[in-house]
Amino acid sequence: MTVNYKTYFDSLKEQHLDELKELLTIPSISALSVHKPDIAKAASWIADALTRAGLEHVKIHQTEGHPIIYADHLHAPGQPTVLIYGHYDVQPVDPLNLWDTPPFEPSIRDGKLYARGATDDKGQMFLHIKAIEAILKEEGTLPVNVKFVIEGEEEISSPHLPGFLDQHQEELSTDVILISDTSLFEKGRPAISTGLRGLCSLEVSVHTANTDLHSGTFGGGVPNALHAIVSLLASLHDDQGRIAVEGFYKGVPDLTQEMHEEFEKQQFNEESLRQDLSLDSLYGEEGYSFVERTGARPTLELNGVYGGFQGEGSKTVIPKEAHAKITCRLVGHQDPQDMLDKIEAHLCAHLQAGAKLEVKQMERANAFIIDPSNPYLQKAADAYETVYGTRALFTKDGGSIPIVETFTRVLSAPVVMMGFGLPDENLHAPNEHFNLENFDLGLLTIVEYLKSL
């Protein structure tokens, strides 16, 4: 760099942190309608910040939910376009009593900025605004064309973003989508996610008699909704931890030797995880390591099961109904709708005589996968290496960020997930924080990346 951006950011650090703290004081919790005015306030704060940074065409798009902010700077003809995505909404804060300092009173301790949204995603999104501002201030122009899309519904599954992308497909056309809403692999070891699992979810109910029955008078002679549901749910896996639903593995890519070696590179410590969780042993599909099970294999998890008597002591009842909540993580080309249909068919086929089944299909999201040899990813790894001194690992994550797959599909462009959080920063939990070391290095990495394209 001809400009010394480190000196620039160091000199403005206090001012930048004060600005971020101002944003963090706004309780823009998207899940709670009482915070609707705070959402509006945060959206308008973002629009102002984008304007101040020198971006153009700043617009707050109203949706049926919370607004989406657009801005751009398109003065680099012949150069690639980068669409930067982030979100200004945050998770709820309960239980409040577990926070060491109030969630919307940002506080810096031991080099960490504590507040709801500090790392997810206000803090990370803010880095992009300040990086752009820096280049514009120092060099008068940007090395690439830039578009911003900042939404306010990420924590409630982005119900209006796909529609917005569809509607503004041309206006949003881009060469690459850049998102900072993930984490380094660990302190000092940057990572770029090249895979996110998809998702489908369903609710299952089993009904038997029209009333609860006495287990003495009727026991052994009538169907019991709990028996029916436990055998139904148990039938979903085989003894080797594999999912027993016929056709479930359709679209799941085989784990190649190359992929296996990429996973090995992470040197993930399974023994240390086992100890942290106080488990006798980890558990999963035979023949795969933990990072492979969570990164490259699909799952079918029971998130809740309930029926009958849950109080103290005993009640001699044969319950008339029982319920289960199920989510699947999907990989490769597994089609969420197809998976839901296959699970439903399996449940119908395995239902015990005398019981009735009710299935409610819920969420659907495709898996995301990108080839790490993509030049936009390689340049991101270069940028990390320049700033952190360590080349980024290409990881596959177990979680799902449905909008990543939506972005890449609707805009036909690769997504670079350039995260600056750390895995232990209490996302979605009390005492969320952001390590300021990555605040500093993040700004530099983004500048480095944009200039390298």
Added chain:
Amino acid sequence: MTVNYKTYFDSLKEQHLDELKELLTIPSISALSVHKPDIAKAASWIADALTRAGLEHVKIHQTEGHPIIYADHLHAPGQPTVLIYGHYDVQPVDPLNLWDTPPFEPSIRDGKLYARGATDDKGQMFLHIKAIEAILKEEGTLPVNVKFVIEGEEEISSPHLPGFLDQHQEELSTDVILISDTSLFEKGRPAISTGLRGLCSLEVSVHTANTDLHSGTFGGGVPNALHAIVSLLASLHDDQGRIAVEGFYKGVPDLTQEMHEEFEKQQFNEESLRQDLSLDSLYGEEGYSFVERTGARPTLELNGVYGGFQGEGSKTVIPKEAHAKITCRLVGHQDPQDMLDKIEAHLCAHLQAGAKLEVKQMERANAFIIDPSNPYLQKAADAYETVYGTRALFTKDGGSIPIVETFTRVLSAPVVMMGFGLPDENLHAPNEHFNLENFDLGLLTIVEYLKSL
């Protein structure tokens, strides 16, 4: 009979019903400590009624729980002794809003007396006091020796009765135990139970990690307490509805052709039950009818299962714990403690890797069985026949009344279960009632029986 007891009881019917109503106004709910004074009031009411009836040595025995009332009349040397058992405590009354008239304001409608305890067991127990009173008033003496044991903890599993029987074994020695706390088979068809199932119960918990985990980050790589518990619970039965616990059927008598024929005599209408319960089909162990399944076969029923998220919508959680409540009904010589140990061993053996098991053994009660050819039962059937015009059926009931087996074992005497309720009188439910037809016939049947011994 030389005395016309029908005329006697008819002339005093209003007075008897008024007395019973007085007892029924006392809310002697044994499960709720706030009703402790009502329990004491009911106990003292019973003691007074026994004294007024002409019984002697009336004593309220205090226990660590609710009192047991004893009384006797031992002036028939050379004649058999009959010990009459009953209980003055009642079930709770929730949900109150489903009662047509308040549970403790007795009300007669359509020949039925409505109140909590009307049939279970204040009403039935009251018949014995009035029958004894009648004979003493009309004949000056009793044809047999009589002992009364009336307790106040039947609805909370009689925790102090077994100790009382042990302690007073000699004082309570008897030739037969007479209990009216069951039902006719149906209106006009009396029944004497010759079998009650035993009971054992347990609570099962499965624990996995020390915290709930995110189903994206960890899903597929760690044990899920719900998966572990559903496969554990499903393993308890095989595909034919049989209990798969090794050795569970030890002590279960084979169903003989004779028993099968006795069950056939009941002419139980399975299709009508199926329709009443809105079931597609009944369900149970293959090769047995409904009355055989509930009367002569053991069960293992799940009464409650719960773990993970139960709220609205979905939560992507891998729960760290899951719970189940189980009761078994036992028959023949199945030993409740042995069964609990066998179930626990089965659960240990079938537990998924990575999960921890916690088993809490709860209740234990032996099954009760008596040979219908026993002369005390045959005479009871004769008495029913004389009064009802129909000989009593000998039935086997699916429910458990643990004290019946305790009585017969501790006092080495047969138990005659001479019930006067009807199966649809809403025991333990709102609008409990007692058909007054059986109030009248019950008084006569008891007198007839005592005089026949």
